[in-house]
Amino acid sequence: MGNVRFLPCGDQAVTVEWGSTIDEHINRQVHAFARKVEELSHPAITEVVPTYRSATVHYRPEVLSYEELKQLLLSLTQGGPEETEELPVVEIPVCYGGEYGPDLEEVAQHCSLTPEEVIARHTAPTYRIYMLGFTPGFPYLGGMDPSIAAPRRKEPRIHIPAGSVGIAGEQTGVYPIVSPGGWQLIGRTPLRLFDPQREQPILLSAGAGIRFVPIDEETFRKMEEKEGKRA
Amino acid sequence: MITVLQPGLLTTLQDEGRLGYQKYGVPVAGAMDSLALHTANLLAGNDMGEACLEITGLGPTLRFETPVAFALSGGEFSPTLDGVPLEMNRAYSAPKGSVLQVGACKGGFRCYLAVNGGFDVPLVMNSRSTYLKGAFGGFQGRAIQKGDTLPLREPQFWLNAMDKRSASYPLPEGVPVIHVIMGPQDDCFSSRGKRTFLQKEYTLGQSCDRMGYRLEGPAIERSEGFDGNILSDGVAMGSVQVPDGTPLIMMADRQTTGGYGKIATVASFDLPVLAQCRPGDRITFAAITTEEAHQEMAKRRRALSALRDALEMPPGLW
Numbered sequence: 260m261g262n263v264r265f266l267p268c269g270d271q272a273v274t275v276e277w278g279s280t281i282d283e284h285i286n287r288q289v290h291a292f293a294r295k296v297e298e299l300s301h302p303a304i305t306e307v308v309p310t311y312r313s314a315t316v317h318y319r320p321e322v323l324s325y326e327e328l329k330q331l332l333l334s335l336t337q338g339g340p341e342e343t344e345e346l347p348v349v350e351i352p353v354c355y356g357g358e359y360g361p362d363l364e365e366v367a368q369h370c371s372l373t374p375e376e377v378i379a380r381h382t383a384p385t386y387r388i389y390m391l392g393f394t395p396g397f398p399y400l401g402g403m404d405p406s407i408a409a410p411r412r413k414e415p416r417i418h419i420p421a422g423s424v425g426i427a428g429e430q431t432g433v434y435p436i437v438s439p440g441g442w443q444l445i446g447r448t449p450l451r452l453f454d455p456q457r458e459q460p461i462l463l464s465a466g467a468g469i470r471f472v473p474i475d476e477e478t479f480r481k482m483e484e485k486e487g488k489r490a
Numbered sequence: 491m492i493t494v495l496q497p498g499l500l501t502t503l504q505d506e507g508r509l510g511y512q513k514y515g516v517p518v519a520g521a522m523d524s525l526a527l528h529t530a531n532l533l534a535g536n537d538m539g540e541a542c543l544e545i546t547g548l549g550p551t552l553r554f555e556t557p558v559a560f561a562l563s564g565g566e567f568s569p570t571l572d573g574v575p576l577e578m579n580r581a582y583s584a585p586k587g588s589v590l591q592v593g594a595c596k597g598g599f600r601c602y603l604a605v606n607g608g609f610d611v612p613l614v615m616n617s618r619s620t621y622l623k624g625a626f627g628g629f630q631g632r633a634i635q636k637g638d639t640l641p642l643r644e645p646q647f648w649l650n651a652m653d654k655r656s657a658s659y660p661l662p663e664g665v666p667v668i669h670v671i672m673g674p675q676d677d678c679f680s681s682r683g684k685r686t687f688l689q690k691e692y693t694l695g696q697s698c699d700r701m702g703y704r705l706e707g708p709a710i711e712r713s714e715g716f717d718g719n720i721l722s723d724g725v726a727m728g729s730v731q732v733p734d735g736t737p738l739i740m741m742a743d744r745q746t747t748g749g750y751g752k753i754a755t756v757a758s759f760d761l762p763v764l765a766q767c768r769p770g771d772r773i774t775f776a777a778i779t780t781e782e783a784h785q786e787m788a789k790r791r792r793a794l795s796a797l798r799d800a801l802e803m804p805p806g807l808w
Binding site for chain 1: 509510511512513514515516517614615624626627671673674675720721722723724726727728729745746747752755756757758780781783784787788791
């Protein structure tokens, strides 16, 4: 699985690093490694946090010394092939434009496209979830069509509603909880990406894929009502 | 049950934190000072990791509606029970209707109130810790307020060797030395920058809270060509980021990942020291190895085990 670096992150965590770029090949290695670590269910390992190009392994030094841990983790980086199977793809219904996507027109103007073309290009690809972070359940996605890239808003919003779908530079993402932020909002999903009371609090997993599916306002309201009741 | 007569400055339920959900972006939260949490719980006859009220700066006033044994550990507050002064780091029995006034902080910054049996709030993602920004966990996802009633789980009023249930909790004195393990991105800073970090004094700024501590002091020089940003990766409690030249230390409510280079990470045995510092306090840093940090943590665990064994000893053997 290539050369890895072991970077101590204090005395109870170590970051295992494959590279320093956003790269699908590297990210697949990271998630394959994270899954192997989890499958071990080792009493010394409390959790593993995969990111773009590295995985941070949190451990209990009273069970395993740093050197022993390093050897164990190194053995997991060797031999095994990278993640090869097809990713599960989650469909995210999105109501684009209007009150749900107040910046859609602006993004379209910036890109010299019609709002319909922006929607078509935003819903075309299957995006890879490189990692979750920033807030509970926030997906860092890769694979957006660069022709719909748009700069962040000059004045960030203080209150972005949960479920908002936005664009910032060449990135796109969904806000799982109400947050401040400077992304251009083009739509909103009625799905709850994060619900602490739910048995599965987080809807998305890093390493999986997502696709955006356009829905109309009526469908949005019906789905939102259904989601609300489940919470 | 406990009725909140006055909530104090910032009083939240915290245990050892929400482990296992960082890969979903869910912050760990949990006690800022795990040593004080563990000590309070042992004195009150609980498992070390039970949820306690974390009390910051100015303590709450609480009425015990149920008779219960309790203990306060950590920073030096000025507690009274029905007007009678109490010692910190000692277990007491509170009769039904008695009023505990935790009072003002005289040394350190945070203390923990453990009640025997623990607080009866639901586990959210396997933890009773309050995550304030996400508004979930603990008591209704927020700090306690006047008029709240906090439910308890089957508390005992009298514990083994009640009059001997005390412990020592050393508070930092002078300008504490905070031990760190260099990295994971210390190569992003110049040799001169690293010397500045390890030799100069830093002051805790006004924005020091459960999320992080912003420090004021001399700027840390970066390596040539490094602008301070990295591709976001994992962080730990005590990670020292350098967003704009000066250190920002990630504390209990930190985000799970971050995009600033991290020069060092505070050794876990010194996180309680940091948790007892307040805005305006000065600190210095010193580098140690991972192995040295592990040895210090082992000493800490042995001391807590010895305390637990002593408290469980039948009274005749004291």
